[in-house]
Amino acid sequence: MAADQTVHGVPPSLSAKVVGSFAYLTVRDRLPTILTKVIDTIHRNKHKFFEEYGEEGIEAEKQTISLLSKLRNELQTDKPILAVTDGLQDTESWNQYLQRHQRLQGDEASVSWFKSPWLYVECYMYRRIQEALWHNPPISDYDYFNEGKTQGFFESQQAVMTLCTYLENINKSMAELSKNQLLEHFNKLLQVSLWGNKCDLSISAGQDNSQKLSPIDSLSSLQPFILVDGSNMVWSTLQRPGQPGKTTAGRVDVVLDNAGFELVTDLVFADFLVSSGLVREVHFHGKSFPWFVSDVTAKDFQWTIRQTMAANHKWMSKSGVQWQSYLKEGVWSYHDHPFWTQPHEFCDMAADAPDLYATLQGADLVLFKGDLNYRKLTGDREWDHTVSFGTALRGFGPAPLCALRTLKANVQVGLQQGQGEKLTSQESDWMTSGKYAVIQFYSPKSEQ
């Protein structure tokens, strides 16, 4: 679990206690901004709550805002982290996590917004927002991040159309493609999905961050910013899925990150994997409540596919129809699990969510999208940049896996000697600007 000190060669967690660090600035500035936006959004929608639930809706709006204002105050004055009280399925697990931290610190007041691991407190803020709504049943299901997510989708329409047209052209000529051409398309769509991760709304504290340029044409100019490129290993994993001697195409699991343009890039890539015959089945994993501003929930997933189907563009709507039928036939499926909205490092998954770990073991490849997943894969710790990805995973390896991540937090492992230092001397914010990316592969099999 996330600890404070270096234990057995494991470096400390990133934390806001380092004044001036990116974690500190996030907790001091970005998180309160996000909270204020949630409060404004709920307030602006007061009339909608009134129309739907009458006076009860208005009362729920008032109570929710008061709980959220209290939360913002706790954060800004570095109050201790409190137990979650709404009795939802994951309450116990959040509170056990808190107790572990309290035991480690030996004192309750030391588990607080600016003193505890950044990963923990940032995840906790989203859980507490959810708690405020759960205490006010008429509006419990309201998605306070929905407006930003749908706007992100609409603002990247041009890029979505370009991408769906590109996909249509590949699918049309699929039968005639040589292995090399197939590999070329694979690399392009993998990279489109990678760079799709630039479009999250958490790093920009909710400001527009949609894709405006052609996602295919931009690829060559973005290539130099890929710091680690394990795409050849991803490709070869798909050539020989599962056990030796197994000849059929396998299953890929995609641990999704953001809705909007990024989700479309993931769906396009998944479509290509299936239509090319490289993969038989795709399992998508999303969040069970609104998370980190732009992350995909079940509703976002269904909405995106419906919108794509309904688009007034031939290839876009054709793609949407195809995706819907993949879902209907069970070629694609959507799943959520409370673990994805908990603060745990992934090395805790086998012990703390053994059912999810076992599910992932059924995949031939797991793709982890985005920055937050990368932070959880590596434990969000002050690792030396040259430490191997396998070391930073600390035993997590349910299946061959690959992180597709643009860098938006200061943790990065698996670099060449001197590579990190060189980048730091050129651009001090290289780990947080979202300009750089990694395609970082790991296979538990290569460890045997």
Ligand SMILES: O=P(O)(O)OC[C@H]1O[C@](O)(CO)[C@@H](O)[C@@H]1O
């Ligand atoms: O959507 P992504 O790629 O996980 O990015 C979210 C990231 O943005 C941030 O809010 C930027 O610090 C991180 O907390 C988080 O890791």
Ligand SMILES: [Mn+2]
């Ligand atoms: Mn995200």
